[in-house]
Amino acid sequence: MTGVNAAFAYFGAAGRNPRWSWSARSPDGKTVVVTMWKDLITYENGTAIYDGGDVII
Secondary structure: OOHHHHHHHHOOOEOOOOOOOOEEEOOOOOOEEEOOOHHHEEEEOOEEEEEOOOOEO
C-alpha cells in the first residue's frame, strides 16, 4: 500500500473508495484524515491556513 491510502492506514482510517477518496474516517468515527495540497498551505503569525478556493481551513 502506498500514497494516500497508506497515509490513511497510518491513522487507522480508510476511505470509501481507494481510487478517489480524499478523506477517510476511522471505524469508530473518532479520527478523520483529510488530504491537503502543500502549495495551498500558508502561515500567518504561526497559524497554518489552508486556502483551497471554496474551502478555507
